Amino acid sequence: MIEIKKKFREKANIDAADIKALIKDCGSTPVEDVTVAQLYQGMRGITSIVSEISLLDPKEGIRFRGYTIPELREKLPKAEGGTEPLPEGLFYLMLIGELPTEEDVKIISKTLAERAEIPTHVYKTIDALPVSAHPMTQFVTGIMALQTESLFAKAYHDGINKKDYWDPIFEDAVNLIARVPYIAAYVYNRKYRNGAALSDDKSLDWAANFAHMLGFENEGFLKLMRLYMTIHADHEAGNVSAHATHLVGSALSDPYLSFAAGMNGLAGPLHGLANQEVIKWIFEMLKELKTDDPTKEQIAQYTKDTLAAGKVVPGYGHGVLRVTDPRFIAQMEFGKENMPDDKLVQTVWKIYEVVPEILGATGKIKNPYPNVDAHSGALLVHYGLKEYEFYTVLFGVSRALGVMTNLCWSRALGFPLERPKSITTEAVKNWLSKGAEKGKI
Numbered sequence: 122m123i124e125i126k127k128k129f130r131e132k133a134n135i136d137a138a139d140i141k142a143l144i145k146d147c148g149s150t151p152v153e154d155v156t157v158a159q160l161y162q163g164m165r166g167i168t169s170i171v172s173e174i175s176l177l178d179p180k181e182g183i184r185f186r187g188y189t190i191p192e193l194r195e196k197l198p199k200a201e202g203g204t205e206p207l208p209e210g211l212f213y214l215m216l217i218g219e220l221p222t223e224e225d226v227k228i229i230s231k232t233l234a235e236r237a238e239i240p241t242h243v244y245k246t247i248d249a250l251p252v253s254a255h256p257m258t259q260f261v262t263g264i265m266a267l268q269t270e271s272l273f274a275k276a277y278h279d280g281i282n283k284k285d286y287w288d289p290i291f292e293d294a295v296n297l298i299a300r301v302p303y304i305a306a307y308v309y310n311r312k313y314r315n316g317a318a319l320s321d322d323k324s325l326d327w328a329a330n331f332a333h334m335l336g337f338e339n340e341g342f343l344k345l346m347r348l349y350m351t352i353h354a355d356h357e358a359g360n361v362s363a364h365a366t367h368l369v370g371s372a373l374s375d376p377y378l379s380f381a382a383g384m385n386g387l388a389g390p391l392h393g394l395a396n397q398e399v400i401k402w403i404f405e406m407l408k409e410l411k412t413d414d415p416t417k418e419q420i421a422q423y424t425k426d427t428l429a430a431g432k433v434v435p436g437y438g439h440g441v442l443r444v445t446d447p448r449f450i451a452q453m454e455f456g457k458e459n460m461p462d463d464k465l466v467q468t469v470w471k472i473y474e475v476v477p478e479i480l481g482a483t484g485k486i487k488n489p490y491p492n493v494d495a496h497s498g499a500l501l502v503h504y505g506l507k508e509y510e511f512y513t514v515l516f517g518v519s520r521a522l523g524v525m526t527n528l529c530w531s532r533a534l535g536f537p538l539e540r541p542k543s544i545t546t547e548a549v550k551n552w553l554s555k556g557a558e559k560g561k562i
């Protein structure tokens with residue numbers, strides 16, 4: 122890992138000099154105008170954060186350092202005899218900006234296995250919560266308890282030079298990625314496996330060891346976990362979990378505090394919790410219709426009833442995307458390759474045939490197509506992971522890869538405290554009444 126860290130620092134030095142020159146030469150060049158509607162409507166579309174590791178095109182979907190999801194599935198190293206990419210490879214790609222070799226990936230797997238030490242107080246803190254607490258609440262509580270291990274917090278307390286912030290941040294980031302699967306698996310076993318003791322296998326890769334700790338040995342499930350952990354890792358920096366982690370990290374809160382903030386955002390039903398909401402919505406539909414094989418007409422009616430009740434159709438729509446999410450397509454392909462006859466998976470595909478037209482017909486939903494959360498639950502149920510309240514924790518474990526990489530980059534590039542300006546409606550109206558001179562608000 123020492124070589125990878127060195128490579129990261131070298132690349133960050135080059136990029137930092139490049140950005141410094143960019144700000145010197147073009148710092149006062151406006152990027153775009155902000156409309157009054159954007160102030161009120163969730164800042165949608167305002168370009169305001171730099172993230173080096175991924176970029177989301179509305180019409181094409183996500184690219185990680187220039188690579189699409191299909192390219193990642195093809196080019197990233199795989200486990201021996203495996204067909205899906207190892208998420209450790211994506212971590213390397215996001216961190217260094219180049220595709221890793223098999224050896225690079227092995228080093229990361231080994232480092233993560235070595236660093237997966239969880240102090241007992243973390244588990245005791247989780248145990249203080251009722252078992253009935255939502256898995257995301259237990260997960261975030263565990264992360265907060267793990268904050269005692271932050272090397273950055275200690276270094277800051279001891280007076281570290283700001284030029285060196287990146288170093289303990291990097292170490293914390295790697296340690297956190299190593300440790301979150303253990304916290305997640307502990308929560309799962311506590312809540313759903315009668316408190317079964319954690320049994321890890323450090324010879325396995327990161328995702329396979331996680332699956333093993335959850336009690337799943339099936340080769341198909343291991344494949345799914347590798348794919349799942351790769352495609353949920355990052356989706357540029359404006360989404361709630363990535364942005365919250367970035368924002369809190371900009372106050373120099375350490376990576377554990379920052380990640381916990383991001384996970385609290387992921388736990389919202391308009392963001393990561395949508396993955397549990399999707400399968401809950403499907404199960405409720407099947408129960409109401411008393412069938413495991415609904416017709417398209419039945420699905421259409423159920424969708425219309427959902428909208429009429431003032432609820433969202435979970436798993437559909439997106440703040441940026443305007444096409445079917447390539448992460449949905451990757452999961453659909455996985456389903457076609459591994460479980461084409463599964464009725465629940467087929468139901469997800471039937472929903473995909475029916476829902477976009479109905480959402481599009483409302484005239485107000487900007488993206489009527491499925492996002493990443495529309496598919497994942499059915500694949501997990503196929504392999505026996507049916508406890509859908511746990512699904513957002515899986516998303517969170519994967520998301521650690523992206524948001525921790527971003528934090529490394531933010532500190533290595535010396536990004537400052539994030540502090541946008543807010544404004545009152547009175548000030549907006551005053552400005553408008555004076556002729557809304559550009560830039561004078």
Ligand code: CMX
Pocket residue numbers: 165360390391392393395428432433434435436437438439440441480485486487488492493494
């Ligand atoms: N079902 C019903 N209504 C929807 C909808 C959906 N799937 N998606 C959007 N709308 C509605 C919005 O609620 C909004 O309604 P109002 O004008 O009455 O407030 C209107 O359509 C316009 O919204 P939009 O501009 O198209 O979408 P936003 O950028 O505001 O929101 C998102 C994006 C994802 C929050 C929204 O599409 C949604 O709520 N989807 C369902 C939840 C979901 O799947 N979230 C997961 C997203 C992926 C992830 O982060 O994991």
